[in-house]
Amino acid sequence: MNKFKTIFSNIWGGKSTSVAGMGGLERLQNEAQEPTFAPLQPELGQQLFGANKTKPATAKGSKAPAYQLVGTLTELHQLAANPPSTKTTILLTGELVLLSDTEVSKLDNYSRQTDRIAKSISNFTSRTTSFTLKVWLHKNVIELQSKLNHHRFCCAIDQYLRYGKKQKETMHLITGYHGSIDTIIQIFTFKQGNLTAIEEKVLPSHQQARFNADYTEMLNALRRSGAPVTIAAPLNNPEGEQYSYMNEDIYKKPIRYILTDESAAPSILAAHGIPTIALLVAIIVSVAAIAIPYERYNQATEQFKKVAASIPKDDLAFGWDQNKTMQARRLFLTEPRPQEETIRFLRSITGALSREGVTIINIELNEQKQNPDTPDIAIVIQAKRNPGESPLEQARPLIDSISNRIGIQLHLAHNGHQDRSTSAGKFIQYNIEGNFKGKQ
Numbered sequence: 001m002n003k004f005k006t007i008f009s010n011i012w013g014g015k016s017t018s019v020a021g022m023g024g025l026e027r028l029q030n031e032a033q034e035p036t037f038a039p040l041q042p043e044l045g046q047q048l049f050g051a052n053k054t055k056p057a058t059a060k061g062s063k064a065p066a067y068q069l070v071g072t073l074t075e076l077h078q079l080a081a082n083p084p085s086t087k088t089t090i091l092l093t094g095e096l097v098l099l100s101d102t103e104v105s106k107l108d109n110y111s112r113q114t115d116r117i118a119k120s121i122s123n124f125t126s127r128t129t130s131f132t133l134k135v136w137l138h139k140n141v142i143e144l145q146s147k148l149n150h151h152r153f154c155c156a157i158d159q160y161l162r163y164g165k166k167q168k169e170t171m172h173l174i175t176g177y178h179g180s181i182d183t184i185i186q187i188f189t190f191k192q193g194n195l196t197a198i199e200e201k202v203l204p205s206h207q208q209a210r211f212n213a214d215y216t217e218m219l220n221a222l223r224r225s226g227a228p229v230t231i232a233a234p235l236n237n238p239e240g241e242q243y244s245y246m247n248e249d250i251y252k253k254p255i256r257y258i259l260t261d262e263s264a265a266p267s268i269l270a271a272h273g274i275p276t277i278a279l280l281v282a283i284i285v286s287v288a289a290i291a292i293p294y295e296r297y298n299q300a301t302e303q304f305k306k307v308a309a310s311i312p313k314d315d316l317a318f319g320w321d322q323n324k325t326m327q328a329r330r331l332f333l334t335e336p337r338p339q340e341e342t343i344r345f346l347r348s349i350t351g352a353l354s355r356e357g358v359t360i361i362n363i364e365l366n367e368q369k370q371n372p373d374t375p376d377i378a379i380v381i382q383a384k385r386n387p388g389e390s391p392l393e394q395a396r397p398l399i400d401s402i403s404n405r406i407g408i409q410l411h412l413a414h415n416g417h418q419d420r421s422t423s424a425g426k427f428i429q430y431n432i433e434g435n436f437k438g439k440q
Contacts, residue, residue, distance in 0.1 A: 067091050067251050069156065069234060071177035071184070076140055079148075086150045089254045093156040094177035094184050098136040099198060110136040111262045116157065120165040120193030133157070133195065142261045158255035160232065163246065164190035171228045174219070176235050178206045185218065185235075189227075206236070219243065349379070352405035356398060358383045361429065375433035377408065385426040391417040395430055402432070410434040 064085035070076055071094020079090065098110055106112075116133040135157065145153050156175070164173050167190050176185040182202050189197040201218065204210045215236065222229050223242055231237065232246040346363065353360050361380035369376075379402075386394050395412055403410045416431035 064088050067248075067254060069093055069177065069251075071096060072179045073138070073140065074180065076138075076144060080144055083148055083151065089152045089154055090148075091154055091156045091159070091251060091254060092137065092141060093175075094179060096138045096141055097155055097157060099157065099186075099200070100134045100136075101131040101198065103134070106262070107136055109139050111139050111142055111260065113137055113155075113260055114257050116161055118161065118195035131195070133161070133198070137259060139261070142259055145259055152254070152256060153259055154254040154256050156251070158257065159251050160186075160188055161195065162255060163230075163232075163250055164188055164195060165193045167193055169228070171230060172222050172225070173230050173232065174222070174235065175232045178234060181205055183211060183215075187222065349377075349406050352402055353379070353381060355405070356383075356401060358398070359427075375413075376435045377410075377433065378413070379410070379432045380429065381432065382420065382427050382429045385419070385428050391419070391428050391430075394428065398430075399432060403434070408434045408436065 064087040066087075067089040068079075068084050069091050070079055071092075073095070076096065084090070098107065113135040116135060118131055118133045135155065137155070141153065145151070160173055160175055164171075170189070170191045173188040173190065174185065175188070176183055183204065183206055185201040185203055187197075187199040187201070188195060189199075203214045203218070216238065219229065219231075219238060228244065229242070230244045230246055232250050233248055237243075237245045342365070346365075349363060350360060359382040361382055362378075363380075364378040366374050366376055366378070383394070383398060392412070395417060399410050399412060410432050411434060413431040413433045416433075418429045420427040420429055
């Protein structure tokens with residue numbers, strides 16, 4: 001299977017950069033050097049953007065919103081200047097989160113987080129290809145969390161994975177975030193609850209006239225793939241029944257992971273917790289691997305003893321019915337298969353055609369014909385065009401030679417030749433047919 005395509009999008013100072021794969025991330029580190037951001041201060045949001053542009057505080061007596069999506073560094077500074085209620089979950093998305101299906105080198109200004117399992121637990125033993133999703137968060141998010149330590153910080157990607165893992169069929173989930181300059185679009189492809197591909201696109205801002213055209217073109221391309229398409233808020237809900245739409249319900253009951261800082265010294269639990277747990281799991285699995293088969297062996301032994309005790313000593317021989325059944329099975333396993341003769345016949349045909357130096361397009365055997373006029377065998381071949389000869393003149397010796405080699409009288413079908421031109425030259429495609437009754 002082809003390697004899954006992962007496209008990273010990052011915005012440095014309003015400039016959109018889309019790169020793909022490992023090499024693209026290296027370019028992201030070497031060429032697009034991100035400026036170092038100063039520590040977040042409460043006054044910074046008001047100085048840069050004005051107090052009227054930050055999210056208004058919840059009015060007294062009104063219910064705090066369940067969540068707030070934050071997808072740009074600008075909105076992160078605004079959040080530091082005007083924090084929401086502690087009852088409001090901060091959902092991180094957009095340029096603050098980077099995703100990948102492969103291991104990459106360390107990213108400047110981003111901190112590696114816990115990998116996400118992209119396979120549904122119910123399908124964990126299935127052979128559907130999936131991958132472990134790698135997640136990075138901007139370091140300013142880690143810094144802000146240490147200041148707003150009573151707030152819940154979650155990643156929107158976990159909500160999307162939870163929704164996709166519940167799907168039974170192949171489907172596309174389109175999510176994204178509207179920034180002030182660009183719109184980041186993420187396309188997740190799930191197959192039987194397993195994430196099999198992720199693609200990220202950068203579209204113009206939703207306030208620009210080009211956005212609707214590019215957005216519609218992207219949706220139409222996905223719809224032509226044949227799989228259902230689901231669009232999640234806050235993206236626009238296009239009109240039409242060919243798309244399903246998930247509103248804010250997809251963000252209910254957010255999944256929380258502990259945000260980690262790669263630059264910080266690891267705790268004892270972080271340094272030794274996973275090896276210890278892995279050792280305990282290995283011990284449990286090894287004991288279970290011995291105990292479970294032994295218990296099954298004991299059960300089978302006891303069951304055999306009960307059956308043996310119920311059989312009279314003088315009646316241990318098989319009866320006539322058992323012998324007859326075993327004889328029928330033996331004959332079934334030893335008798336020749338009709339498919340073997342068909343395979344030998346097809347091998348003789350392909351061998352004869354290959355010696356003529358032609359390209360085999362199709363071979364069809366019609367053993368059970370509904371129409372008596374249908375030929376028993378139909379062959380489509382392609383031969384190089386000989387200049388100076390008509391298609392029929394070139395076909396006669398070729399068909400006669402093939403007929404002699406396989407022992408069946410073949411002939412050219414009605415309108416059985418077409419000229420083909422490729423970059424390799426000019427060719428003729430012949431449709432040849434024949435009947436077994438004409439076998440020589």
